[in-house]
Amino acid sequence: MAYILNIETSTTNCSVALSENGAVIEFKEDNSLEYSHAERLHIYIDEVLKTAKVSKNQLEAIAISKGPGSYTGLRIGVSAAKGLCYALSLPLISVPTLEALAHQVENPKGTIVAMLDARRMEVYSAIYDADYNEIRSTEAEVLTSESYQELLESAPLYFIGNGVAKTKDIITHKNAQFIEDKLPSAKQMCALSYDKFKTNDFEDVAYFEPFYLKDFIAIPSKK
Numbered sequence: 001m002a003y004i005l006n007i008e009t010s011t012t013n014c015s016v017a018l019s020e021n022g023a024v025i026e027f028k029e030d031n032s033l034e035y036s037h038a039e040r041l042h043i044y045i046d047e048v049l050k051t052a053k054v055s056k057n058q059l060e061a062i063a064i065s066k067g068p069g070s071y072t073g074l075r076i077g078v079s080a081a082k083g084l085c086y087a088l089s090l091p092l093i094s095v096p097t098l099e100a101l102a103h104q105v106e107n108p109k110g111t112i113v114a115m116l117d118a119r120r121m122e123v124y125s126a127i128y129d130a131d132y133n134e135i136r137s138t139e140a141e142v143l144t145s146e147s148y149q150e151l152l153e154s155a156p157l158y159f160i161g162n163g164v165a166k167t168k169d170i171i172t173h174k175n176a177q178f179i180e181d182k183l184p185s186a187k188q189m190c191a192l193s194y195d196k197f198k199t200n201d202f203e204d205v206a207y208f209e210p211f212y213l214k215d216f217i218a219i220p221s222k223k
Helices: 037-052 071-088 097-102 149-154 186-198
Strands: 003-008 013-020 023-031 059-065 092-095 111-117 122-128 134-142 157-160 176-179
Touching (some): 003 071, 013 037, 013 186, 059 186, 071 092, 092 097
Parallel strands (some): 111 157
Antiparallel strands (some): 122 134
């Protein structure tokens, strides 16, 4: 039995899942309009373990959603994961945020664009085939009416993530399928983290950093 604690904090969704051999056995998340990860994450971790009746000493690994996403959210999640790894002498597994997000598209008949909202008309996106294999790595891109035209001509193209809200106003092709109101979740991390666990695909706890994609830019207070 391999118990893995999966942590997702890349967006406003604070999400924790406990898996056993890749299957979700306990799960808790909350998508607040404001980031509340600092207050809720450790509470959710304790609640998930308590409900599942699994102690921290029974865990085999900690998995973290690596990004891209919110700078602050990613920092909180990674800090919590590293702290647990150090305290419990456990390996750290990182799961690409957009890969896990893509797995929320059930039985796709075409290609998937997993996307997170960035500034203005920009998104962080990656592209996956119908078997969830990455066919274009994560990029920061500015959306236009010409975006993804080649993919749209050949088969259904599924857009998922909080970048969909602005994408659907720009891309109107008949093959565009918009899956709205979806955010990355620890649920979809479970099978992916277990695959990495089986091959000892671990991060260096001391040096691991989230995948921010772009440098953090502080926004001046309006006060």
